Amino acid sequence: MHAITQTAAGADLIWREAPQPEPGPGQLLVRVRAAGVNRADLVQAAGQYPPPAGESEILGLEVAGEVAAIGDGVAGFTIGDKVFGLVAGGGYAEYCLLDARLAVPQPAGLGDEQAASLPETWLTAWLNLVDIGQVRPGQRVLIHAGASGVGAAAIQLAHALGARVAATVGGPDKCAWCRELGAELAIDYHCEDFVGAIKSWGGADLILDTVGGDYLPRNQACLNRDGTIVLIGLLRGSEAQANLGVLLVKRQRLIGSTLRALLVERKAALSSALWPWLLPRLAADKIRLTLDRCFVMPEAAQAHAWLAGGHNKGKVVLLG
Template sequence: MRVIEIEGGKGAAEALVIGERSTPEPGPGQVLIRVRAAGINRPDILQRKGLYPPPPGAPDILGLEVAGEVETVGADVNRWRPGDRVCALLGGGGYAEYAVVDARHVLPIPAGLDFIQAAALPETAFTVFTNVFEDGRLATGETLLVHGATSGIGVMAIQAARGAGARVIATSRGADKAKAAAALGADVSIDASDGQFLQAVQDAGGADVVLDMVGAAYAQQNLQALKPGGRWVVIAFQSGNMAEVDLSRLMRGRLTLTGSTLRGRNADEKARLAEAVETTLWPWIADGRVRPVVDRVFPLEAASEAHSFLEAGAHTGKVVLAV
């Protein structure tokens, strides 16, 4: 099968080249998917640079989410059959013509979506569900503040929060991105090109939950933006991972600071999340409250161009490889 290799083991986007490997076979409890499309995520870029190694047992091939058809199934797999149209969350291996995955991490493609759209769902859906609704405990009538609002995660978070009956305050860099976030459903959309957003958030009533992908540069403003009992959930730190936190502010405001990663969770936990995502978010996709937003599609062999495009940061929504 054709795959994308990282020439030299790590490097710039140009290190991504077409290679060839043996097609894997599914073991017990696994499914082999004929990949039709693969989503691109920032962890892929970090792994390409040598900064985010795959967890034990995961393939070294990039790619955390795919959509396609079930090719074959291993022993003890009862739900899936060859030919089923599915999408899946992977520990790695998505930039390839075939991928093996735990059958419990596979979801049906929602009605009305094609493979490209479906490949944009798993990583964002799992991430938003666990961080916004489980760790962040966002409830109907509350307000979510989401940074990086036009990223794949941001786009999903805006729609899912609105689908749950919450208000959304969104920050992004540039007037065009602020307009895009508003069009996606953000009640308040802030152009934070100057790095400042606190006054606008406070004027809008503050936030119950902050979904933070920026990190250090926004730490102090995040603390001040939260309402009493608020939850600050960190899922990335593009501006750095070291920040000073006023513990007295946490105590006085009864605030919660938490964070998580998805890729390193064990198979049972990902299976639990898959079931919860299918139960909660998939109906919202079916009724149109949540829709995947794909900015650009590249062929598999142009993975290097796709990485460069994502790193430039001009996209709204997801970047996807067509396999």
Template structure:
């Protein structure tokens, strides 16, 4: 029996983690092409922080609640849905609404739970795997042995990027804050983890021939340092701005090295694009669990502690994903 109301994390306004409080909302109804999922767990991600601060509004028609990925049980299906049925267990990318007991999701953005992965841990898969796959691998013919530099290797995006890069035969370099974090990154598959407090990633990567691909969440002074670390014809992908999005830079290396400097946000991409990525993940990536890929869950908190989860996320001391459970 599906209730008419549900618990949900309802922000009292924009600002710090303290604005996140548990409240009540109507249970959404699945529209055409959607499924209604009873949430087992949801992932906490960087864009949630930005939306909480008032700088990342949901797309038109999407839920105003936070939460971009979930796992759980399909409890209702909208018209036109043939792939999923009531009782199926899925993990999924959402346009919002994951911080709740129930969420309506585009059926084509749902995937099966990979082999060897618990339903709870699966809640932390989709946002990072969709992001890394769509930016690094989708539409690009990458050769084995290419040098792949991943900044922030101990976090959610970084943990995923290291594993996917290694699984696809890339030579993965990564940066992290401590010796323990570096050891953790190397266990995930990085061939060289660089403690950025003690070592210069530019020097180390250039000694290895330079990076063919750079995935960056830092920005600030890392932008020009990435230009220096890149080899000719490299691709640099900007996904976040932990050191700030505004800086003065010298663009000459972009011309001289023929660099491609790009970035993206996943939430605003067309629904059809996300459906395409979901299908590619299901076919090419999910079969790599559990031999080449593993889930990395840092903490699982009750949804009533969403504020604490955001504080943990913003401390940048976590490894892998932070999850919430209703």
């Protein structure tokens, strides 16, 4: 098969021959027709986010395609079935292993590129807003990087669950786009201080932070009493200075979270909760697909550059 490989961390992304994996017990081998591109892939390509032990070194955390082979102990799937799902690595390839517990039958009318745009972003949003953040109707939720794939999913999820949503983005067009998704307040961080804007809005009860770094004290400043910050990214670095006095007096909570390293059993439980909620809403046009742009698989470097430059509104996908 062919796959995107590197000779070393930070080296060029090259589409070339690679060993084809074989499905083990409980696994499906998927002929990849589309693979989602995520910030985690950019960080891994730079050598700063190694895959979990035992997982593929090939980039790619979500795929859609057809079942090409079935491992021992797997029931409910046949060769040729259309599926999509979350993987811990290996998606930027012609073939990828998918744990059968995370495999989702692809609904009719949902294209490969659309299906591949869903797992990482929506499971991340569900994990951090619902499972960890315990979002409730009427809460004020601040989502940073609202025009990212995760941000777009998180805005729609929080809004659908009855929360009031604010988002930070870069540029007026992205502000307008986030408002279309359900954000009642969209803040262009290029020209407006989000702390002041959120305080004027009534503060935030829950903050989903993909940024890190110096956003931490700013998040604390606009977080309400008994509020929660869920940190899921480090776009502005891993070092931050927290105000422990504010943390104490306002009874704030700071929680770090990553999806990739969770045990597959936990991911399967999240999947069992998310997909019955999401897929009917997608079919009924109550939730929008937010597919920004597709590249063919050999153009992975261009796809990474597009994402790294912040040009996207929603998901970037590679076509196999």
